[in-house]
Amino acid sequence: MNRFDYVRAETLGAAIGAEGALLAGGTNLLDLMKIGVATPDRLIDISRLPLDRIEQSGGGLRIGAMVRNAEIARDPQVLARYPALAEALLSGASAQLRNAATTGGNVMQATRCSYFQDPLSPCNRREPGSGCGALGGATRNHAVLGWTEGCIAVHPSDMCVALAAYDAVVEITGPGGLREVAMEEFHPLPDADGAGKPPLMPGEIITHIRLPDPGALARNARYVKLRERTSFAFAIVSAAAALAIEDGVITEARLALGGVAARPWRCRKAEEALKGQPASAESFARAAELATEGARPSGDNAAKTPLAQRIALRALERAAAGTPERLPALPASVFAGDDNG
Amino acid sequence: MDDLMNMQGQGHVRLGSSAGQALTRRDGMLKVTGAATYAADNRPDGLLHAVLATAGIAKGRVTHLDVAAAEAHPGVVKVYTPANAPRTALSPDEKIHPFVWRMETLTDDSVRYAGQPIALVLAETLEAAAEGARLLAPRYEAEVPRVTLDDAEPFETDTTAFGRPAGHASGDVDAARSGAARHVTATVETSQQYHNAIEPHAITARWDGDRLEIDTPNQAIGLSKQTFAAFLGIDPSQILLRSPFLGGGFGSKAILYGGQLLAILAARDLGRPVKLVLRRDQMYGPVGHRAPTRQSLQIDLDAEGNIAALEHDTVTLTSTFDQFLESASNASHSLYAAPNLRTSHHGRRADVGTPGPMRAPGEAPGSAALEIAMDAAAQAAGMDPLEFRLKNYAETDPSTGMAFSSKGLRDCYTEAAKLFGWAERSAAPRSMRQGRLLKGWGMGTAQFPCPMFQAAAHATLRADGTAVIETSAADMGQGAWTALAQIAADGLGIDIDKVEFRSGHSDLPDAGVAGGSGHTATAGTALFNAGADAVRQLAELATNDPASPLFGAGNAGVTARSGRLYRNDDERSEPYEDILARAGLDLVRGEGKGAREGEPDRAMFSHGAVFAEVLVDPDLGQVRVSRLIGAFAAGRIVNPRLARSQLLGGMIWGIGMALQEEAVHDRRSGRLTNADLAGYHVPVNADVPMIEALTVHEDDPYVNALGIKGVGEIGVTGTVGAIGNAVWHATGIQPTRLPIHPESLI
Structure with missing residues (x-):
């Protein structure tokens, strides 16, 4: 893989606005680096940021971006009130990966479209303007909704599907302050030219996922x-x-x-x-x-x-x-x- | 029979004290503690790391490699391309024996398949070598590739895998067909599959003057040493090849590939040890695969449901530069009583790496198609699938007319059907339910040949009553370290705890290939004979020594047991230690060989019956193999624990072939789209809720003197068809393509 710098962000302040790729659980980013799809010059390790708690919040829950997938899946509040979220998480990956993967990383994981993962194929998502290599290729796993000729990839997360159903909100902090986006709209749909604009602006970081009271x-x-x-x-x-x-x-x-x-x-x-x-x-x-x-x-x-x-x-x-x-x-x-x- | 006579002539030892016991693996502790050394674990001083650059196109040529950029990368020591790669002594296409594929050693700029090695980068660290390979940024002149059965180029051939004839005919199929009451046809396609050994292909090569040490996982140590020597232009005695453990091989580590030679040549050229470990994605190209097949079968039945004629044709792929054709049609040669039988194979050339032997090569896809066709025929005859197979039970091998050396298949059917509860099956498709799920029961017959190769072994009894046994066997996870030691212990007439096993390197007597399910039979025979030879020498000493209580008993009059020789005519006995001590000897060394003498006059196969239960969601098409039960007749079982593990492993491979395993190409680029373990699915534990493998008793005095047949591959056969037939029974949809996808069932 390419040479890169590694820095560890000890505080949220140090992570916000930092230039480089954010590294949390590493279960997706490191794979992408090994196959040459991600070639960051700098990794900012945010895995030790104090965003590792699940808190009560206005009748709902607020899940820190560094909470591991496995922790959410075994959290008594989640099991009692958001069982579809626990079930979605436990259906994903393997036990080892769930122990490592973080909430924020799960949201930010890349599509598993094999053409995105193959640096030799054109891919608007990886290299805007290069075209969509998947179109006309092996597309059994590709999108049937919301796609364009610019991109037919699907988002692979199970967790995000449950979060979208629960009206979850993504809390984002950046150089410009805080903003919130509904989970169901966080991932952009492709436009005619490609994958659409990235969900995070440079320097932004997901800090929490907020789940409203599920009520009945x-x-x-x-x-x-x-x-x-x-x-x-x-x-x-x-x-x-x-x-x-x-x-x-x-x-x-x-x-x-x-x-x-x-x-x-x-x-x-x-x-x-x-x-x-x-x-x-x-x-x-x-x-x-x-x-x-x-x-x-x-x-x-x-x-x-x-x-x-x-x-x-x-x-x-x-x-x-x-x-x-x-x-x-x-x-x-x-x-x-x-x-x- | 000659072997048997020889062994009876030796007369002092017999199998059955250690052999037959369900011992745990002798190397188990080493493996679970990480102390077992695999090839890539070796780190000799001064090591250079090598990384292959591989082709991103499937056909054409490389027009540019940015060697300067790679060499400028810190840590990169050398870049080999066709412009400067050291040459082998033989042409890369030289076939010095039938198990040699083209050795891709950077001799020209042409690209014949995606993933073909095009350069080798050597660096001080693995990371630097990997980045150097990336920086080569190859440019190509690409041509349109052909990678599937549909677009590949047909060619005619007389031979399939390993030089077997491409066709067979016995009886008169056409005449029988015209007189038959019913005609049943079936077409089954199978997918391209990869071995996916968890240990990637790896080599560590080190030259010491003109002596070469190689650590590489290998299934045929002796043969590979010879092959390396020939391509390097050196004497085999200059090479030490070590392969104590393999993290899976499944056939892919029986064939050498050019990368190994490149690493060795680089080590010689640079004067430093070199290690080359393939990346996971590089395991999907230069190191073999199972080719896809398109099989057509016709079974013609008389009015009573007897098979009048059986015809099996296979179309399959090989590369443009080597020929290995999956001999799937041969699965129909010896299983069912077809008085008129015709099989054929047709090759196609595609821009893919050369396929190779992969666990049950030919038999796995062939059995799958045959068993699905047999269920189609059973339906046409209005018979239960088991009843139909019993009606067409072959008492002699239909393709040769020879008697079977042994055939416990009826017992397999009986035992497995009973445990499964087959009698409760409801005949009509879609007639069994579990809640909202469709339930299906299917079966298949398993069969696999019992080849023997050539092996040699030494067995040395030492003055302290312990022994050393020596043969360069390959333990690829199947348990050779344990099963072979058990046989050797019985050959020596001592407890297995007193046996030290030296194995897994080329300075030992050659144990032959770990393949074809014949390793235990072949190497085991050699070890047993070596032990018996040592005991014979000991008996000779004792019975001729007036100071021994065995004096005068004669060679045939003593029996070895637990480290002592016993007179057969009275109670007296003597420990080995005393015999050696009195003779003033530190040791006696026996030698033994294992091989089958002459052409066999009997058909030799392991058999089995596999019964599968599947649940199918009728709306979503997802299939779950809820129960899988097999019974196998495989001659003498040397270690029931290891044999069961082999059989279960084979059956689980069957689940993968039936429902999951499929390499998917992009037909435009010729590249695979799922060249990793995330995209290429093999079964996980959650896919196997209930599985059992029984063995039925089978004495085979003909297959070899020890009566050992082999269990490594047979589990795959029968199972795929059983699952396919169970899906058919559950859904009413006859499988025509494997793996069976959910969308084909809704």
Whole structure:
């Protein structure tokens, strides 16, 4: 790999505005450096910043950017009130990686589009203006929503899908002060020329993820993930669903899809359609259909749209059935549900 | 039979004291504590690190390498390109034996596949070498590559892998077909696969004058020493090759590749030790793979459901410069009673690295297609899959007419079906459920040949009653250090704890190749014979020594056991130590060989039956192998614990082949899009909730004197088809392409 400087930021102040690539858990950045996709001149190690706590915040939770994925997944508050987040986290990567990967790093991880990861392929995301190497290539895993000819990559995170469903907010600090962005809009969608503008300005750092009070959504929330390997594999498609149900009627619904777009895909229309409807198979089927509105294949991935609808349906059904007392042994697995007898 | 007679003639020792015991690995502690030294762990003084630069195009030529930039990088010592690379003594395309592939040693600027070595950078640190290789920033003149079965160039050939005939015909398929009641066809495609040994290919090379020391993981130490010597133009006696442990090989470390020679040549040229370790992505190119296949089968049935004719054709890929064709159709030669049988192979040339042997080469994809076709035929005949296979059970090898040396397959069917509960299967597809999930039960027959190679061994009994056994075996994780020592201990008639095993380097007698599932049989025979030879010498001493209680018992009249020789005619015995001490000897040394003499007059195979249960989500198409049970008849089981581990490992490979493993090319660039362990999926523990492998008793007096068949590869066969058939039973969708993707099931 290229030669680079390494500095450790001891305080948040030292990290803000610093020039270089931010290094936290390193589970993605170091891989990218080894394969020549990321070639930073300088690494700023922020892993020791005091952003490693999960705090109560206005009825919700505030998760520091340096909290490890595994810690969130075993946090009693998260398990009790945001179970779909815990399930999403436990369905991702491996135990070793979850122990190392941070909240902020999970949000900032790069797409696993193989053309992005191959420095010899054109990629607008890696090298603006070079074109999209994936278009016309091996595209089974690529986007069906929100893509352009400039970029058809998907965001790989499971955590972010659940966070988007929970209306999470990303707290960002930079030279210009604080700003907040909704999780569901944090990752830019591609524009005609490429991947869109980067989510963080130079010198900015994610400090926290804030989760609002889930209220009645706490009891009926699940994450479901389709993949060929039962662990240590990214989603073909996934869905997070959370429902508030009173007397059999849905009073609030949340639905987000993973593996379909360059960001976790919040399905607002489907949510609207569920509100006030009975928690029934018909309601869920209708919502699942709406979830992928506007979807179109970007290559050899026409099957993703029906699969996304079906994973949405499954997540809604499982959410309606109630969050289990304990997370299943195969978190988020298609085979993990009580619905499978 | 000659071996057997020889051994009976020696008469003093027998297998069964140590062999047969479920010992834990003798090298287990070394491995779990990290004390076992693998090739890349070696750090001789003055070491230089080498990194290969590899081609980013699949066809064309390299027009420019920025050697100046690489050489200017701090720490870089040397850059080798076709302009200055040291030459081998032989042409890179020389075939000194059938297991030599083109040695890519930077002889010209042409590129024949993506990932081909195009330069070698030597530096003081690994990091500097890696950056130097990156700085070469090659430019190319690229041509349009052909990398898949669809666009590759057909060619005709008489031979497939290892020089086997490309076709076979017995009986009259056409006549039988025209008279048959039913005709069943099946087409199955399998994907390009990679070995994915966790230990990457590595070499540390050091010259001391004209003597060369090599540390490199290798499955055929003796042969590789010869090959290295030939390409280097030196005498084999100048080379010491060490390979005490392999972190997986699966066939890919049986074949040498040019990078190893480049590292050796660089070490000689620069006068310093050189280490070259492939990056993970570099494991997907120059060091072999399993080629994709497109297989077409036709099974013609008479009115009673007997196979009247069986035809199996395979189309598969090789590189543009070497020929290794996956001999998949051969899987149909010896398994089912097909009185009329025709098999064929057709090659295509593509801009890919040369494929090579990968665990059950030919048999794995061939068995998968055959077993799916057999289920199609069973359906056509209106029979249960097991009943249909039993009806077409081959009592003799249909391709040769020879009797089987042993065939415990009926017991395998019975035992595995019973444990699985196969009798409860409901025949119709989509007729079994578990909650909302579709449940499917499928089966497949496993079969793998029992080759033997050439091995030699020494066994030395020492004055203190301990022994040293010597043969350059390869332990690639299968447990050779343990299983071979068990056989040797029985050959010596002593407890295994008294046996010191020297193995894994080329100054020892050659144990042959660890491949073809024949290593334990071959090297084990050599070790057993060496031990028996040592005991024979000891018995001769004792029975001729008037001071010995064994005096006059005669050679045939004593038996070795637990380090003592016992008279067969009364209770008297004597420890080995006393015999040696009285004779004034420090040791006696026995020598032994292991090989099969002459052409076998029997068909020799391991067999097995594998039963799979899958659950399939009907909406999402995801498949889970919820139960996998196999029973295997593999002759004498030397170590049940290790054998089970081998069989389970093979079966888990079957899960991967059926549901996950697939190298995906970009057809425009010819590069792989998933050349790492994140993108190329192999099964994880969570994919294997319930798996069991049984062995059934099988005595085989013909396969070799010890009755050992082999368990390393057979687990892959049968399993892939069983899973495919279970998916078919669950969903009603006949698999035509492996791995089976969820989207093909919705």
